[in-house]
Amino acid sequence: DGKAARVIPGTEKLGTATAFVPGKDSLLFTAANRWYLATTEGVIEGDLLEDFIQQHHDVFAKAFAGTPHFFADRHSLYVQADKAGNIWMVNAVSRQLKVLTGDRWIDTAQALAQAGDRSGHISVLFAVGDGSQVYLADDTTQVINNATAPVTAFLATCDQGKLQLTPAPRLPLGNGRGTVAWPDSHGDVWINTPLDRWIDGTAV
Numbered sequence: 001d002g003k004a005a006r007v008i009p010g011t012e013k014l015g016t017a018t019a020f021v022p023g024k025d026s027l028l029f030t031a032a033n034r035w036y037l038a039t040t041e042g043v044i045e046g047d048l049l050e051d052f053i054q055q056h057h058d059v060f061a062k063a064f065a066g067t068p069h070f071f072a073d074r075h076s077l078y079v080q081a082d083k084a085g086n087i088w089m090v091n092a093v094s095r096q097l098k099v100l101t102g103d104r105w106i107d108t109a110q111a112l113a114q115a116g117d118r119s120g121h122i123s124v125l126f127a128v129g130d131g132s133q134v135y136l137a138d139d140t141t142q143v144i145n146n147a148t149a150p151v152t153a154f155l156a157t158c159d160q161g162k163l164q165l166t167p168a169p170r171l172p173l174g175n176g177r178g179t180v181a182w183p184d185s186h187g188d189v190w191i192n193t194p195l196d197r198w199i200d201g202t203a204v
Helices: 049-055 057-063 109-114
Strands: 018-023 026-031 034-039 041-047 078-081 087-090 097-101 104-107 124-128 134-138 142-144 147-149 154-161 162-167 179-183 189-191
Touching: 018 078, 034 049, 034 057, 041 049, 049 057, 049 087, 049 104, 057 078, 057 087, 078 109, 078 124, 087 124, 109 162, 124 179
Parallel strands: none
Antiparallel strands: 018 026, 026 034, 034 041, 078 087, 087 097, 097 104, 124 134, 134 154, 142 147, 154 162, 179 189
16 A cells, blocks of 8 residues: 555465566566465466466456556566457566467467567567557577577557567667666657667557
8 A cells, every 4th residue: 555564465375476577556476386466356376377367367457457567677577468458478488479369378479470580589578558559579689590680679469369560669789688678657668779769659
């Protein structure tokens, strides 16, 4: 409530929690090899993260809708719901993009490759504008077939299970150092480039 700290009911004996992902009046975290989502209505839990989100699609869509309430650090776990209720996720280890649309997770590798992203890796993910689009970007160089893959960034939507990608301002090369992009409360994205460029989620 912003006035006093308290223990989340049902989590008193979980031990050390890790992988915190804050949402809207909610917190996703893992402890003792299980995932937990704490909201104002209580705590739910599950095993595999993809299955957990799929089983509670509506809860996650509500908890992770709108502009994220945190700075976007590279190589974090990202969970984001768009305006249509699709759940977008990037795992901190694999950095592979997954999108839950309806009752199934869709494969995004082919769409990313066709749009020019040869690595399929995503370092930053969050909703922009009115939440109907998601900003996807990578800031690390990848060598594929003895050639350096270009760094890419997109504004993305998912309609009827199909990923639509539009080129967007890219992140500076960082290879895992520091924070490079910040969403604000209006849905604008501020990108730490030499020109301090920005996008508003509706036009680039």
